[in-house]
Amino acid sequence: MSDLKRLGKEQASEPLPQEPPQVSASWVLIMSSLFIGLVAFGALQLTNGQSKAGALPPQAVFVDPRSFAVVGQNGTFRESSFASFFNPTNTSPPFFQVFDRSFLDILGSSASIHEIASNPSFAFAHESPIYDSRTDEVFFASNDGGPLGMSDIDNNNQLGKISLKEVEASLKKNTASINATVTNIPLPEEAQMTNGGTGLYRSSLLLINSGRGPLPPSLTLVNPRAPHNATVLVDNFFGRQFNSLNDVKVHPSGKIFFTDVTYGFLNHFRPPPLMPNHVYRFDPDTGAVRVVADGFDRCNGIAFTHDGKTAYISDTGAAGGFLGLNQTEPATIYGFDVDPKTHAFKNRRVFAYVDAGVPDGLQVDLKGNVYSGTGDGVQVWNSEGTLLGKFFLGTTSANMVFAGKGRLVILAETKVFLAKIAAVGQDLNFP
Numbered sequence: 001m002s003d004l005k006r007l008g009k010e011q012a013s014e015p016l017p018q019e020p021p022q023v024s025a026s027w028v029l030i031m032s033s034l035f036i037g038l039v040a041f042g043a044l045q046l047t048n049g050q051s052k053a054g055a056l057p058p059q060a061v062f063v064d065p066r067s068f069a070v071v072g073q074n075g076t077f078r079e080s081s082f083a084s085f086f087n088p089t090n091t092s093p094p095f096f097q098v099f100d101r102s103f104l105d106i107l108g109s110s111a112s113i114h115e116i117a118s119n120p121s122f123a124f125a126h127e128s129p130i131y132d133s134r135t136d137e138v139f140f141a142s143n144d145g146g147p148l149g150m151s152d153i154d155n156n157n158q159l160g161k162i163s164l165k166e167v168e169a170s171l172k173k174n175t176a177s178i179n180a181t182v183t184n185i186p187l188p189e190e191a192q193m194t195n196g197g198t199g200l201y202r203s204s205l206l207l208i209n210s211g212r213g214p215l216p217p218s219l220t221l222v223n224p225r226a227p228h229n230a231t232v233l234v235d236n237f238f239g240r241q242f243n244s245l246n247d248v249k250v251h252p253s254g255k256i257f258f259t260d261v262t263y264g265f266l267n268h269f270r271p272p273p274l275m276p277n278h279v280y281r282f283d284p285d286t287g288a289v290r291v292v293a294d295g296f297d298r299c300n301g302i303a304f305t306h307d308g309k310t311a312y313i314s315d316t317g318a319a320g321g322f323l324g325l326n327q328t329e330p331a332t333i334y335g336f337d338v339d340p341k342t343h344a345f346k347n348r349r350v351f352a353y354v355d356a357g358v359p360d361g362l363q364v365d366l367k368g369n370v371y372s373g374t375g376d377g378v379q380v381w382n383s384e385g386t387l388l389g390k391f392f393l394g395t396t397s398a399n400m401v402f403a404g405k406g407r408l409v410i411l412a413e414t415k416v417f418l419a420k421i422a423a424v425g426q427d428l429n430f431p
């Protein structure tokens with residue numbers, strides 16, 4: 001069987017949700033014909049001279065970059081990275097879009113991806129994904145101030161959780177229509193408009209909150225168990241409020257790093273910003289807070305490599321809240337060296353510019369591959385910044401989290417997906 005046939009067969013073998021991809025019809029048409037003509041070339045590359053010929057898992061599609069390097073004078077080019085996505089095979093999401101063979105090492109031969117929860121009228125799964133291995137649960141916050149978030153200057157957003165035990169039991173019965181129970185967790189008053197999180201940190205959820213109206217943005221520990229009591233770690237910079245804190249990670253040194261950006265103002269629930277958009281370091285032992293990086297348009301997601309030597313910050317400048325979308329502003333992930341002594345972020349460089357929407361939340365696996373939520377799902381680069389492939393959802397993912405070995409839980413606003421893959425994430429649990 002040729003790999004071309006195999007591709008077709010494997011795509012067809014898995015029942016996929018009948019959801020139209022959000023891609024302009026003409027783009028699909030032109031790219032589909034281009035693909036049919038040129039996929040044979042890609043398939044040839046898979047069979048010839050490479051080790052794992054045809055080892056595509058089900059739900060995976062190989063798209064050789066050479067097959068779309070030329071669109072041609074009469075071709076249709078994409079005009080918007082927000083309105084039309086790159087899906088030349090017109091495959092129904094969710095699926096794995098493979099651009100580089102080494103993505104297959106990340107996926108493994110029996111990779112799968114399934115929707116595991118949904119609520120079409122509520123963006124319940126936006127950000128702050130945190131895995132609690134003690135209970136096999138994933139926590140997340142609803143969209144704060146954005147579409148379908150049901151939160152605004154007068155109403156706080158919500159924290160929820162799902163049980164992966166329940167999901168695994170459902171997956172054994174039927175992979176087609178899983179809708180896990182979302183348990184609402186009352187956010188304590190100290191956490192206003194939660195937009196990021198990591199942990200567990202000292203057995204608590206480490207939440208970063210954007211603030212609401214005059215209520216200050218804060219970094220807050222929340223007990224994952226009832227009564228969900230909270231302890232605020234920091235809520236100011238020498239007496240000044242942050243703009244609207246966005247995302248957080250713990251460095252191997254134990255210091256806590258977070259981003260501050262103007263989205264609270266741009267989404268109508270915070271006053272005008274009074275400081276530049278920064279990345280901060282907070283020392284939980286001394287209480288000291290300092291700036292480690294500036295010069296961003298809108299800094300957003302944050303992650304470190306396992307060794308703590310490299311930091312990644314996404315800049316979502318192209319998405320401007322009430323200012324609208326502007327594709328000439330950054331949709332870019334920057335890499336930095338982390339100074340071993342001062343933890344200042346040095347040697348800023350472009351790591352990746354994304355082709356769909358903006359890069360939001362970030363995670364780095366144990367091999368240094370970088371995962372980012374983007375306009376069309378989760379995209380993955382190796383440590384050199386080569387785009388290896390996508391967990392293509394055809395819709396926005398703001399963040400994702402490894403939930404134990406080989407499981408990636410992907411938040412997609414009104415939906416949650418579970419991907420079972422070979423890659424192993426960092427253990428973000430900080431005792």
Ligand SMILES: *[C@@H]1O[C@H](CO)[C@@H](O)[C@H](O)[C@H]1NC(C)=O
Nearest residue numbers: 030070071072073074075076
């Ligand atoms: C592009 O379209 C024009 C008009 O239909 C045609 O004459 C020309 O050969 C086409 N060019 C290519 C490269 O297909």
Ligand SMILES: *[C@@H]1O[C@H](CO)[C@@H](O)[C@H](O)[C@H]1NC(C)=O
Nearest residue numbers: 117118119120121179180182
């Ligand atoms: C899944 O369950 C939630 C909560 O009961 C419900 O609101 C939602 O509509 C369900 N999703 C689907 C696709 O039926």
Ligand SMILES: *[C@@H]1O[C@H](CO)[C@@H](O)[C@H](O)[C@H]1NC(C)=O
Nearest residue numbers: 204221222223228229230231
């Ligand atoms: C919650 O309360 C318990 C009991 O007082 C305390 O041990 C724990 O540290 C508190 N957790 C947070 C996050 O404040």
Ligand SMILES: *[C@@H]1O[C@H](CO)[C@@H](O)[C@H](O)[C@H]1NC(C)=O
Nearest residue numbers: 323324325326327328329330
């Ligand atoms: C988009 O951003 C660029 C660069 O900041 C700016 O020059 C341009 O005016 C913006 N366009 C719109 C329509 O806001």
